[in-house]
Amino acid sequence: MKAAPFAFVRAESLDHALEQLAQHGGEAKPIAGGQSLVPMMAMRLARPAVLVDINRLPELKTLETGPRHVAMGAITRQRDVEEDTALHAAVPLLREALRWVGHVQTRNRGTVGGSLVHADPSAELPLAAAVLGAALILRSRAEGERRVAAADFFIAPMYTATGEAECLTAIEWPVWEGPGVSCAFEETAIRHGDFAMASAVCQLQFDAAGICRRAAVGLGGVAGTPLAFPDLAAELVGRRVEPRLARDIAEAAAERSEPGSDTHADAEYRRHLAAVLLRRTLLGAAAKSGAPALAA
Numbered sequence: 001m002k003a004a005p006f007a008f009v010r011a012e013s014l015d016h017a018l019e020q021l022a023q024h025g026g027e028a029k030p031i032a033g034g035q036s037l038v039p040m041m042a043m044r045l046a047r048p049a050v051l052v053d054i055n056r057l058p059e060l061k062t063l064e065t066g067p068r069h070v071a072m073g074a075i076t077r078q079r080d081v082e083e084d085t086a087l088h089a090a091v092p093l094l095r096e097a098l099r100w101v102g103h104v105q106t107r108n109r110g111t112v113g114g115s116l117v118h119a120d121p122s123a124e125l126p127l128a129a130a131v132l133g134a135a136l137i138l139r140s141r142a143e144g145e146r147r148v149a150a151a152d153f154f155i156a157p158m159y160t161a162t163g164e165a166e167c168l169t170a171i172e173w174p175v176w177e178g179p180g181v182s183c184a185f186e187e188t189a190i191r192h193g194d195f196a197m198a199s200a201v202c203q204l205q206f207d208a209a210g211i212c213r214r215a216a217v218g219l220g221g222v223a224g225t226p227l228a229f230p231d232l233a234a235e236l237v238g239r240r241v242e243p244r245l246a247r248d249i250a251e252a253a254a255e256r257s258e259p260g261s262d263t264h265a266d267a268e269y270r271r272h273l274a275a276v277l278l279r280r281t282l283l284g285a286a287a288k289s290g291a292p293a294l295a296a
């Protein structure tokens with residue numbers, strides 16, 4: 001199938017892009033890497049009348065690393081994030097997540113912002129954003145700039161808080177200061193590069209004695225949006241991440257998931273996978289950190 005006819009506008013500035021989005025209302029869509037939008041258009045699941053190309057806007061390519069957060073322009077390519085060593089030191093979960101995203105070829109074009117706005121429930125970057133508590137910066141001509149917490153951004157499968165005339169301009173990723181930060185991302189898919197049947201992620205911070213001092217955990221692919229569990233993460237704080245605790249936290253998280261069934265896996269299997277994967281990430285992150293005294 002071919003895409004329905006559409007007009008194409010190459011935005012010359014962010015203001016120009018916002019003007020186009022405002023002018024055409026819901027009929028226009030930004031195009032970033034095109035790795036999700038173009039296939040959707042080819043299948044006629046999306047039929048924008050106007051594509052607003054935001055690929056050449058320097059305003060959306062910024063990267064600022066501060067002590068508390070990294071502010072990343074929305075059209076930062078996924079592959080650039082993966083390869084940036086300083087960024088990896090600041091927000092290690094991004095590289096962990098990105099190695100599961102599609103293929104090198106798709107990551108070369110695909111943008112971080114595009115993945116977040118596309119909001120596939122199985123996608124890795126939305127899960128990382130939800131778990132870390134990233135902030136999304138949106139801008140429109142009429143309303144100016146607003147900031148939305150990841151917890152409020154992902155509303156339903158492929159539906160976010162982004163308004164019709166809004167452009168995601170940047171993402172602020174929290175930086176966990178201090179030593180002992182360790183993270184892990186695990187997923188199961190039919191083939192590597194496919195969307196996950198279930199995925200799990202954690203970021204933990206340990207003190208020198210191996211006690212967990214800060215924690216974030218979440219699950220992907222098992223509900224309409226990525227799931228973060230701050231209350232379960234809090235139960236890890238002040239304790240060693242040993243197998244029984246990891247299992248209890250993982251099972252409690254999986255219990256709260258709402259997976260669907262399809263030809264690849266039924267809901268019960270997805271929930272089981274979620275528990276296995278989250279337990280594995282917790283123990284994996286603890287082992288990587290060198291946290292001592294992991295019980296057998």
Ligand SMILES: Cc1cc2nc3c(=O)[nH]c(=O)nc-3n(C[C@H](O)[C@H](O)[C@H](O)COP(=O)(O)OP(=O)(O)OC[C@H]3O[C@@H](n4cnc5c(N)ncnc54)[C@H](O)[C@@H]3O)c2cc1C
Pocket residue numbers: 029030031032033034035036037038039054074075100101102103106109110111112113114115117118120122123124125162166167168169193194195196
């Ligand atoms: C073969 C293949 C395998 C893939 N596997 C995976 C995978 O395993 N995991 C995964 O997460 N993804 C996967 N993807 C999708 C990929 O990660 C895309 O890059 C991503 O979903 C969309 O990013 P993009 O920059 O290409 O956005 P586009 O396709 O250009 O846009 C996607 C949507 O976001 C909107 N949009 C884009 N940028 C903005 C912005 N700044 N402001 C407002 N709206 C915006 C567009 O209007 C559109 O609705 C795969 C893609 C392919 C082709």
